[in-house]
Amino acid sequence: xxxxxxxxxxxxxxxxxxxxxxxxxxxxxxxxxxxxxxxxxxxxxxxxxxxxxxxxxxxxxxxxxxxxxxxxxxxxxxxxxxxxxxxxxxxxxxxxxxxxxxxxxxxxxxxxxxxxxxxxxxxxxxxxxxxxxxxxxxxxxxxxxxxxxxxxxxxxxxxxxxxxxxxxxxxxxxxxxxxxxxxxxxxxxxxxxxxxxxxxxxxxxxxxxxxxxxxxxxxxxxxxxxxxxxxxxxxxxxxxxxxxxxxxxxxxxxxxxxxxxxxxxxxxxxxxxxxxxxxxxxxxxxxxxxxxxxxxxxxxxxxxxxxxxxxxxxxxxxxxxxxxxxxxxxxxxxxxxxxxxxxxxxxxxxxxxxxxxxxxxxxxxxxxxxxxxxxxxxxxxxxxxxxxxxxxxxxxxxxxxxxxxxxxxxxxxxxxxxxxxxxxxxxxxxxxxxxxxxxxxxxxxxxxxxxxxxxxxxxxxxxxxxxxxxxxxxxxxxxxxxxxxxxxxxxxxxxxxxxxxxxxxxxxxxxxxxxxxxxxxxxxxxxxxxxxxxxxxxxxxxxxxxxxxxxxxxxxxxxxxxxxxxxxxxxxxxxxx
Amino acid sequence: xxxxxxxxxxxxxxxxxxxxxxxxxxxxxxxxxxxxxxxxxxxxxxxxxxxxxxxxxxxxxxxxxxxxxxxxxxxxxxxxxxxxxxxxxxxxxxxxxxxxxxxxxxxxxxxxxxxxxxxxxxxxxxxxxxxxxxxxxxxxxxxxxxxxxxxxxxxxxxxxxxxxxxxxxxxxxxxxxxxxxxxxxxxxxxxxxxxxxxxxxxxxxxxxxxxxxxxxxxxxxxxxxxxxxxxxxxxxxxxxxxxxxxxxxxx
Numbered sequence: 001x002x003x004x005x006x007x008x009x010x011x012x013x014x015x016x017x018x019x020x021x022x023x024x025x026x027x028x029x030x031x032x033x034x035x036x037x038x039x040x041x042x043x044x045x046x047x048x049x050x051x052x053x054x055x056x057x058x059x060x061x062x063x064x065x066x067x068x069x070x071x072x073x074x075x076x077x078x079x080x081x082x083x084x085x086x087x088x089x090x091x092x093x094x095x096x097x098x099x100x101x102x103x104x105x106x107x108x109x110x111x112x113x114x115x116x117x118x119x120x121x122x123x124x125x126x127x128x129x130x131x132x133x134x135x136x137x138x139x140x141x142x143x144x145x146x147x148x149x150x151x152x153x154x155x156x157x158x159x160x161x162x163x164x165x166x167x168x169x170x171x172x173x174x175x176x177x178x179x180x181x182x183x184x185x186x187x188x189x190x191x192x193x194x195x196x197x198x199x200x201x202x203x204x205x206x207x208x209x210x211x212x213x214x215x216x217x218x219x220x221x222x223x224x225x226x227x228x229x230x231x232x233x234x235x236x237x238x239x240x241x242x243x244x245x246x247x248x249x250x251x252x253x254x255x256x257x258x259x260x261x262x263x264x265x266x267x268x269x270x271x272x273x274x275x276x277x278x279x280x281x282x283x284x285x286x287x288x289x290x291x292x293x294x295x296x297x298x299x300x301x302x303x304x305x306x307x308x309x310x311x312x313x314x315x316x317x318x319x320x321x322x323x324x325x326x327x328x329x330x331x332x333x334x335x336x337x338x339x340x341x342x343x344x345x346x347x348x349x350x351x352x353x354x355x356x357x358x359x360x361x362x363x364x365x366x367x368x369x370x371x372x373x374x375x376x377x378x379x380x381x382x383x384x385x386x387x388x389x390x391x392x393x394x395x396x397x398x399x400x401x402x403x404x405x406x407x408x409x410x411x412x413x414x415x416x417x418x419x420x421x422x423x424x425x426x427x428x429x430x431x432x433x434x435x436x437x438x439x440x441x442x443x444x445x446x447x448x449x450x451x452x453x454x455x456x457x458x459x460x461x462x463x464x465x466x467x468x469x470x471x472x473x474x475x476x477x478x479x480x481x482x483x484x485x486x487x488x489x490x491x492x493x494x495x496x497x498x499x500x501x502x503x504x505x506x507x508x509x510x511x512x513x514x515x516x517x518x519x520x521x522x523x524x525x526x527x528x529x530x531x532x533x534x535x536x537x538x539x540x541x542x543x544x545x546x547x548x549x550x551x552x553x554x555x556x557x558x559x560x561x562x563x564x565x566x567x568x569x570x571x572x573x574x575x576x577x
Numbered sequence: 578x579x580x581x582x583x584x585x586x587x588x589x590x591x592x593x594x595x596x597x598x599x600x601x602x603x604x605x606x607x608x609x610x611x612x613x614x615x616x617x618x619x620x621x622x623x624x625x626x627x628x629x630x631x632x633x634x635x636x637x638x639x640x641x642x643x644x645x646x647x648x649x650x651x652x653x654x655x656x657x658x659x660x661x662x663x664x665x666x667x668x669x670x671x672x673x674x675x676x677x678x679x680x681x682x683x684x685x686x687x688x689x690x691x692x693x694x695x696x697x698x699x700x701x702x703x704x705x706x707x708x709x710x711x712x713x714x715x716x717x718x719x720x721x722x723x724x725x726x727x728x729x730x731x732x733x734x735x736x737x738x739x740x741x742x743x744x745x746x747x748x749x750x751x752x753x754x755x756x757x758x759x760x761x762x763x764x765x766x767x768x769x770x771x772x773x774x775x776x777x778x779x780x781x782x783x784x785x786x787x788x789x790x791x792x793x794x795x796x797x798x799x800x801x802x803x804x805x806x807x808x809x810x811x812x813x814x815x816x817x818x819x820x821x822x823x824x825x826x827x828x
Contacts, residue, residue: 431590
């Protein structure tokens, strides 16, 4: 079956590949929203604002670069023109916001490395596990967007839990700060040193320990790269319950530590549901074995949940036990048009009810997002006749019985059409068409990059309120910017993007802290799937009340009294030092 | 004038092909099946001709197992007016398909028969030529442009040939096979999917059409192409020279 001829042809089959449909979806997570508040981070829920005044004195720490840009980690983005564009955006960024940069203060209680430390590490890890090579360190000191840069002089590569334990025990006794590092694909500066923290790189701990084909439970070390796990499971007829664009580099230990969301969340739920057990090394080197492989286990407090999403600030994840669903081959994708946001919500409700177990994605974009994609990306066409619709929805189903699933989806769509929920729509007839529908949704960040400067926010909001923010922002900014909204409607996750010709302080002050305050007022989250890291550590009060944050700080203090694990991140600087 | 379009159900273009473990063929169980991309183009061209007012009806024809009806429904959802399904159980080879098509042409009497230039599963690229031969109709294969002149009853076809483009003028009725650059097929929209539900699909058996299905081809074995060996990283130029001399024998 020689398919080469077909592949060699022009733009028609541009988005085809030999990979499965799952793989065709680029990373929704790559819709990065990197931003930094330049003012007023001390906002709590409504009237409680006053309680936080003491935090605002601590204005010393703001990250070096105060502004962010998007990076789209799709294949298409790797070519040089895209990189050029990225560089251009970065220049904008510095020009616009350099003056707002301020430094974080290094915690003076941390020791600095000496030659005895190095010899000790060489003793436990051998020469090969202790890296002082400058080039290597330069890479490890910088995040993949080159937004954050630390100055660590040492990278350690443990090969076993025992070695991780020895490293931490020593660092704790010497009061050496540590930054755990996986694939270093984070978006909020959580995986790179801020100053001279010792980098504990997990990539050599990449063994699969066991896989149970009956229960679908995988046990592996924390340094396993997500894509390798996906490939391993594919041969067994299973999939990982999470998938994201950074899968080629990101590691499962890091995914767990950041509670990574990704593409399959609406179907399989978050890692809090799928991770069955963890082995974690605490700051003092104690190994906590919570590596259960049981779906049900009500014996005492379920401590593993503390470590899921703690961004490496409570312990280093050395082993993971995770529940994996079977791979299903029947995938259908529909691209639909809705005339108003209310219909989108109703459609979501109906889809959950009528498509039930086969619904695997429910994404939405507004007409301005579609226009951007059609105007800025080559080879993308509107699947629907060019009538003006205000909203577009992408629905994906995944199931085990192709004719049944298709009939079910068709039935649902025709019913929704008769009921007036959707004004038009198209159903992909083959994988190529399905990919081209996904391409529209996933091409938005890339199109935004091409359109000029972009301010990005990744917010969790109640679904019924989600689009109000976009509309308010539109009124607020009127003609000065193009405000677009898209995201994972099924998860209540909005990507609010504000596109302008160039970065401008005036526009930023119009957006922030308004966006955070608005999100806070509606009890949303200022970080839906990316975490707080270094970037938003001080903004935590927008989404969590003081009492909750203080409890977090006490837990941190108890598990890591000297605060050596991933310092300056997750919790406000004022509380964690 | 009627246009008849042949469409084939094949393993989806984007699916990774796996060979059955007993080497008897390609795995099609639990594999996404779709319309052959060249057939989509053929159907799109027929629809455009009809929309331009040059044809009165587009009839889509498929052959094979009963699941082929799904593919036919896709064709109807794209806009074909009605469908014909010749139900067979065993494998079908180009000559049998061509004979069945000839029999159907005699029933339907279309002015144009449009096919994809080849199917992406067996890559035969024979059916269009064979059916033209059997019908004794002129053929324009690998079409990248089709222009119809209704009054003169001729069709002008640009063909993609090795050296560039060849333009042929065919008297109708004629057979056309389509290449990739001819057009970009449309999506099946929901209103059209809804309409397609009420469109008629007529069933035939090879016996109905007086065609005996037999094969002059015996498939001995299907195997995957050999896997590429992983590369090695060498530590020195000397090692490279040694490998080139003693393993690759190229210097």
